[in-house]
Amino acid sequence: MGFNEVRKDYLLNRWVVIATERGKRPTDFAKQQRQQTKQAATCPMEPGNEHMTPPAVLVYLKTAKGIKKTADKDNQRRKDWLIRCVPNLYPAFTPPQEKIAQTQIMKTKDLACAVGHHEVLVESPNHDEHPADARTEQLEHVIKAYIDRLRELSTKPYVKYISIFRNHGLEAGASLSHAHSQIIATPFIPRIVREEIDASKQLHARTKKCAFCNIISKEMKGPRRILDNEAFAAFAPYASVNPLEFWIAPKKHQTSLLDMTKQETKTFTITLKTCLKALKDIANDPPYNYGFHMTPGKTAKNHYHWHLEVYPQLTIWAGFEKSTGMYINTVTPESAAQSLREKTLSA
Numbered sequence: 001m002g003f004n005e006v007r008k009d010y011l012l013n014r015w016v017v018i019a020t021e022r023g024k025r026p027t028d029f030a031k032q033q034r035q036q037t038k039q040a041a042t043c044p045m046e047p048g049n050e051h052m053t054p055p056a057v058l059v060y061l062k063t064a065k066g067i068k069k070t071a072d073k074d075n076q077r078r079k080d081w082l083i084r085c086v087p088n089l090y091p092a093f094t095p096p097q098e099k100i101a102q103t104q105i106m107k108t109k110d111l112a113c114a115v116g117h118h119e120v121l122v123e124s125p126n127h128d129e130h131p132a133d134a135r136t137e138q139l140e141h142v143i144k145a146y147i148d149r150l151r152e153l154s155t156k157p158y159v160k161y162i163s164i165f166r167n168h169g170l171e172a173g174a175s176l177s178h179a180h181s182q183i184i185a186t187p188f189i190p191r192i193v194r195e196e197i198d199a200s201k202q203l204h205a206r207t208k209k210c211a212f213c214n215i216i217s218k219e220m221k222g223p224r225r226i227l228d229n230e231a232f233a234a235f236a237p238y239a240s241v242n243p244l245e246f247w248i249a250p251k252k253h254q255t256s257l258l259d260m261t262k263q264e265t266k267t268f269t270i271t272l273k274t275c276l277k278a279l280k281d282i283a284n285d286p287p288y289n290y291g292f293h294m295t296p297g298k299t300a301k302n303h304y305h306w307h308l309e310v311y312p313q314l315t316i317w318a319g320f321e322k323s324t325g326m327y328i329n330t331v332t333p334e335s336a337a338q339s340l341r342e343k344t345l346s347a
Contacts, residue, residue, distance in 0.1 A: 007239035010215055011199035012192065016239040017328040024330045026244055026339040029314040030284040045178035047125045050077035050084070057119065058085040058148055060141055067141070069148065082138065083145045084122040085183070091118035093184055100158055105187045115158050117185040121145055122178065130168060130179045132276040132285075140269040142181065146292075147257050147265070149183050154258075154296040159185040161193065162296055164257075169287025172313045193293055197300050204303035212305030216249055224337040226275065227344045231267045234275050236333035236340070242311045243331035244279060244286075246340060248272060249307035256294040256306050272308070278343035279312060287313040 005018040044052035055072035060083035062068075072078055093116030106112050123129060123142045131139055146164050153162050166181040167173040189197070200211040219225055219235040226234040226246055234248045248271055254260065260268065279286065294306035321327050 009239045010237065011196050011203075011211060013195070014239070014241075015326050016241055017326065018239075018332055019328055019330045020332055024243070026282050026331055026336055029243060029286060029312075029331075030282065031286075043127065043176065043178050045084075045120075045122045045176065045180060046127065047079070047081070050079070050081075053084075053086040053120075054089065056081075056084045056086045057152075058145060059083065060145065081125065083124075083141050085119050085145060085149055086122070088118040088120050088182070093118050093186055095156075096158060102158070102187075105158060112187065115187045117153055117156075117159070117183070119149065119183040121149070121181045121183060123181060124179050127178050131166075131273055132280040134179070134273065136269060136273060139273055140266060143257075143265055143269050143272075146181070146183070147260070150257055150296065153183070153185045156185065158187050159296075161186045161189045162294075163190070163291060165289065165291040167289050169285075169313070172287035172289050174287075189295070193295070196293060197295060197304050200303045200305070201300065210253055210303055210305050212249060212307065213253055216251060216305075223334045226278075226337050226340045227271070229267060229271065231264045232271045234271060234340075234344075236337040237309075238333060240329055240331075240333040240336065241327045243314045243329055244283060244312045244336045244340070245310065245329075245333070246275060246279075246336070247307050247309050248275065249305060254306055255298075255301050255304050256296055257292065258296070259306075274344050275310070275340065278340045279310070281343050282339050283312065283314065289313065 002020070004020050007016050007018055042049060055075060056078065057071055059070050059072065059078045059081050060067050061070060061078065061080065062082055070078065093114045095117055096115050100115060104113070105115050121142070124134065124138050129138060150162050150164065153159050163184045163186065164181065203211045216233045220228050220233050224236045224238065226236065228234065231251060232248055233251055234246055236246050250264065279288065288310060290308055290310040292306065292308050295304050315330065
């Protein structure tokens with residue numbers, strides 16, 4: 001009898017059991033029916049219901065001269081929009097009403113004020129235009145809106161990190177079914193990203209090389225490669241926590257979405273759509289979360305590398321995972337990559 005493998009994350013002090021001895025095929029997770037995300041009787045994200053949300057901080061309008069970027073003003077709501085970004089009605093972090101010092105935010109070493117921003121980005125006027133099936137042009141608007149909000153929120157002196165993430169499906173935490181993402185700006189760098197930054201900084205000090213550049217180069221030559229093109233690489237990480245988990249990273253060293261060129265933005269859009277469509281086809285539109293890991297500042301410019309992590313929610317973390325911080329993945333990253341790779345090639 002053989003043994004399962006226990007693998008350590010590239011940078012984090014996190015271990016994952018890769019259950020090769022009781023492993024499942026990626027297609028084993030394809031359910032005939034899934035629990036549907038709640039759809040409000042009157043969806044506040046639908047066109048015509050703009051009055052049900054706070055005034056938008058960013059609106060994309062289609063004009064004869066191209067896309068016009070604006071915002072709701074004087075409590076008026078813009079109509080005929082392509083993208084809307086609005087403050088969350090129930091924010092986890094809220095902006096200060098007046099200038100606030102860092103010492104006022106961090107009250108003690110274990111207590112802080114939840115100063116920041118919490119926004120909802122409505123990805124399309126069409127209710128079901130999720131990334132796997134979205135028109136490429138519309139999905140590119142979504143990515144560009146991420147960049148616009150990242151650029152704006154990065155200027156706030158009390159903001160130290162901006163998390164851009166998406167919850168797809170009820171089991172992944174999506175409270176409404178209309179296609180949308182969320183953006184949360186916080187007054188500190190969250191633990192996982194901080195650990196990645198610190199570990200990559202230590203490696204750079206020793207080798208003068210970026211840890212992620214090394215990871216991408218290695219993964220593109222091995223069995224966990226999903227796809228790569230002129231600008232981006234998609235792969236199943238070596239110590240994947242979730243079945244069918246994959247990451248997308250720029251081949252060129254970049255620290256945030258702000259570093260992308262217009263052409264790279266277009267290429268990233270196509271890469272993201274292709275990978276999410278492959279995931280949908282394999283597992284029958286599974287619930288998933290995705291989140292960008294990046295740093296808005298320049299202090300990590302040489303050693304940190306932005307990337308997107310996609311976490312399909314196909315298993316339930318139970319007592320072992322919650323009590324130990326160690327995870328069990330019943331699909332090997334190599335098997336996940338092979339299935340996703342085959343789907344992207346047949347697309």
